[in-house]
Amino acid sequence: MSVSDKLKISITPLTKADIDEVDEIACKAYGAHHWSKDSFYSELQNKLAQYYIARLEDNTIAGFAGYWCIIDEAHITTIAVAPEFFRRHIGEALLKAMLEDCYSKKVKYLTLEVRESNIAAISMYQKYGFQSFGVRKGYYQDNNESALIMWTENIFWDKFKNKYEENVSKLNEIIDIQ
Numbered sequence: 001m002s003v004s005d006k007l008k009i010s011i012t013p014l015t016k017a018d019i020d021e022v023d024e025i026a027c028k029a030y031g032a033h034h035w036s037k038d039s040f041y042s043e044l045q046n047k048l049a050q051y052y053i054a055r056l057e058d059n060t061i062a063g064f065a066g067y068w069c070i071i072d073e074a075h076i077t078t079i080a081v082a083p084e085f086f087r088r089h090i091g092e093a094l095l096k097a098m099l100e101d102c103y104s105k106k107v108k109y110l111t112l113e114v115r116e117s118n119i120a121a122i123s124m125y126q127k128y129g130f131q132s133f134g135v136r137k138g139y140y141q142d143n144n145e146s147a148l149i150m151w152t153e154n155i156f157w158d159k160f161k162n163k164y165e166e167n168v169s170k171l172n173e174i175i176d177i178q
């Protein structure tokens, strides 16, 4: 792939002005059961939370993600990419942005819940070293689906960090992240 073929994105903190566009992506990516706009507005007031958007060169928002940071743990609350941009490594780039934050804040562990049928998300998390350590039965009220509870090991441990750095190095070859 030549340098010019690389998808270019910028990852920046979510602002109020982005919420309408983010809400449209949430609706497309998550279907009927997604956060309301009010949830995004209130998350912007949450001091424990950090949210990001991924923007394309033409200024379109292609995805968003966020987490809560509680002492040395981060809980990923959401991550979504507009379906027309699936499999272009934007999800990974958003995950990387959150992991970089965790490294700089000395957060040791990341966790999240994911629908047990969500192969795309589970595969992405597994690629980055998350493992399933439990199930919350019937966690999702819309269809009573169970959630896998996924955790990283300590992200400062060599095994995790080496895998992370290998993934990031490959990611940087295929996508230009500002």
Ligand SMILES: CC(C)(COP(=O)(O)OP(=O)(O)OC[C@H]1O[C@@H](n2cnc3c(N)ncnc32)[C@H](O)[C@@H]1OP(=O)(O)O)[C@@H](O)C(=O)NCCC(=O)NCCS
Pocket: 029, 030, 078, 079, 080, 081, 082, 085, 086, 087, 088, 089, 090, 091, 092, 093, 112, 113, 114, 115, 118, 119, 120, 121, 123, 124, 125, 127
């Ligand atoms: C999960 C999601 C964010 C992934 O975003 P994406 O930008 O399409 O994913 P990426 O291109 O960054 O893929 C990263 C890795 O995830 C895995 N992956 C992504 N989509 C996959 C799919 N459909 N099937 C299998 N693995 C998949 C692969 O391991 C991939 O790495 P690879 O391309 O080297 O094989 C996206 O599918 C999405 O928005 N889904 C709807 C919302 C959602 O379910 N969010 C998760 C809530 S927990």
